[in-house]
Amino acid sequence: MLYPEDVTRIKLETIEAERHLGPRMLTDLIKQTATKFRSNNSPADALEITKTMGELQYKTLEKEFWLVGICQTLIPTFGFLGTVWGLASAILSLGSIKPVSLSANTSAAAPAAVPSQVAISTSDIETLVDHMGMAFFATMLAIALSLVVVMLSKRLEARVEEFHLRMQRYVMENLVNRIQGVECRYISAGSDSGRAPSRRVFSGNLFG
Numbered sequence: 001m002l003y004p005e006d007v008t009r010i011k012l013e014t015i016e017a018e019r020h021l022g023p024r025m026l027t028d029l030i031k032q033t034a035t036k037f038r039s040n041n042s043p044a045d046a047l048e049i050t051k052t053m054g055e056l057q058y059k060t061l062e063k064e065f066w067l068v069g070i071c072q073t074l075i076p077t078f079g080f081l082g083t084v085w086g087l088a089s090a091i092l093s094l095g096s097i098k099p100v101s102l103s104a105n106t107s108a109a110a111p112a113a114v115p116s117q118v119a120i121s122t123s124d125i126e127t128l129v130d131h132m133g134m135a136f137f138a139t140m141l142a143i144a145l146s147l148v149v150v151m152l153s154k155r156l157e158a159r160v161e162e163f164h165l166r167m168q169r170y171v172m173e174n175l176v177n178r179i180q181g182v183e184c185r186y187i188s189a190g191s192d193s194g195r196a197p198s199r200r201v202f203s204g205n206l207f208g
Contacts, residue, residue, distance in 0.1 A: 028057075043179045085138070
């Protein structure tokens with residue numbers, strides 16, 4: 001059995017580490033695990049609180065990614081607005097187009113019954129193309145930026161998840177599993193010698 005003073009020493013070491021390094025998720029996880037074990041001396045409950053606190057810390061850290069979520073929402077929105085603006089400008093420019101008559105370019109010998117032809121000036125065509133180009137450019141830019149943000153977001157989420165898994169694994173291997181190992185050695189020592197297991201102090205170094 002791991003005695004309360006052993007777990008207290010581990011918790012005190014963690015608090016001392018926080019004084020030098022500042023509050024950390026790892027130190028908070030160790031303190032919560034040690035406190036839970038001291039309450040009922042159950043390694044299973046200590047393991048459960050380690051997983052629970054890890055999930056809570058992960059959800060808390062996810063809230064810090066609010067800027068990424070806003071970018072994922074605003075980029076397609078601005079791209080759609082740019083597309084609509086470009087198309088609207090192109091449609092409005094059609095109303096200001098002044099057709100140019102080609103009747104003056106026909107020869108004098110041409111029959112008078114032939115109707116005159118009209119055409120769009122080069123400047124009007126360029127204006128229309130510019131507006132359409134702005135619409136398509138806004139769409140392509142929004143798609144490209146959305147892909148970049150999604151890739152960076154997924155990579156960041158994977159790194160954060162890996163960090164939390166490694167942190168939980170560290171606590172399990174260096175705290176929870178050592179508690180179980182020490183308890184097993186107490187029972188084994190008492191049964192082999194034919195006497196009650198003697199009191200032993202946990203000598204593991206959690207930060208070593």
